Amino acid sequence: MSILIFVELDNGSIKKTSLEAVAYGAEIAKTKGTTASVLAIGNADLSELAIAGAYGASKVLHANTSELATENAMAYASVLTAAVQQENADVVILPKSGLCDAMGARAAAKLGASIVSGVTDLPDLTDGFKVKRSIYTGKAFATVDVKGDIKILGIKKNAIEAVAGSGIADVATFSPALGGGDFVAKVVSQEKASGELSLTEADIVVSGGRGMKGPEHWQPLIDLAQALGAATGCSKPVSDLDWRPHHEHIGQTGIKVAPNLYIACGISGAIQHLAGVNSSKVIVAINKDPEAPFFKAADYGIVGDVFDILPRLTKAVNESK
């Protein structure tokens, strides 16, 4: 029995949330007295993959055939299943993401495995295999006992603090045989904003609402985000009005973020928006309305005009560097 962790790649390196998944899997391996292996799919820098060792993995299986170059949840699920079988893994860890939910689900059906998504803490192994997971869009938690012989867990950002040690993992090529059924869909085209920081990976998010008054007034928010090295997001009305692209929409029906710092500018704080940000460690609300509900959910608040405050904050950030 062993632990297998799937990692997502970004430009050939392991994503930060995936390194947390490695640390999470390695911690379970330590408790159970077994080893943790990593599966990476797609183009990668081999020395970047070896970094998984610093987070506790002993080896990395690297699947990188040309047919796996584009993200394909079905093919990735088949590769994951083959890796689970080869490594005789009984616990499989994936970072929570759209891709990982999709491939984890298909792998779970292939393996007859238990699948639990949205896990927020390390499992309690003293009596069974109990994990805490986020439910009702962050408004509550459920502790579930995972009973399957194989357990697949999708872990949320910040489920564990990933601290790099000094280990280096061995990287081995992994090329299981894949069926044609995984490749029936054809990718016609992709539209991807380049060079943008990923909202779900970002440690800091600066987000704007209707109080920003229009797409032409976004620059002060973008300036603060750049000064902080933050990703930018927005509320639902803002993406509905096409002020900002849909992939920036944070909330109940949009992206759920869990950064260390979330700065809400001109967002009133409707419950549907809060559902997308309530896993953030620290929340700052800036709003001209002192009654804005966001202040009840925030750690720090400033009542005032965003167009006065944002440039002053940007200046303060730049001066403190």
Place this chain on the structure above:
Amino acid sequence: MKILVCITNVPDTTAKISFAENDTKFNKAGVQYIIGPYDDYALARAVELKEQLGGSITVLNVGEADSDPQIRKALAIGADDAIRVNCDPQDSFFTAVQIAAIAKEGGFDLILMGRESIDFNSGVVHGLVGEMLGIPSFSPVMKLDIQGSTATFAREIEGGKEYLEAPLPLVLGCQEPIAEWKIPNMRGIMTARTKPLKVVEPVAVDELTTLDKYTLPAPKGACKMIPVDQAETLISLLKTEAKVL
């Protein structure tokens, strides 16, 4: 075109969440239930596709009798018939087995559902059902068109969109802006009363997870207000006090 739309019966997005029976049951008292918002988008697109291409829409819910008002609403919006698998669903795997069992019988071209339920937020049922049926599954789908036996659709990916083409049958997890939510009209509400709603018993599934208990997050401390003329002190507080910069 035979379309199966799977809907969840979930607390309204503004509902206050609390638990009963020693934190082992969701407290339904005073809670308004709705069709899952993502499922509602899937249903709306199904109705549009049926208007375009003809065919039928079956709506499916895995749940208890208190789902019936939401099922009737789906019928009023435009589904032709409904099936409810009569049980309190245990987990994603259990639910997926029930959906796959119904889908196998029905010979559907398209199986639509929301990208995730808003109660358990797992986002894995479409993938499980796809694999159980041996057909492709995609999520989150934000645009969908059908030409003959081919679907062309757009999926949200990190920082953008991906446009795909795949042969039917397919399982798709949907989200906005695939269609606008539809509000049932009076005629729809009247005809929904007589549309067939079949109640079937669940297929047996090995228990893969069991609930231990529910918990609520620790209450949030008070918000520290910073006077606007000292807005700049926020940055130093974030550094030294909150330690997030």
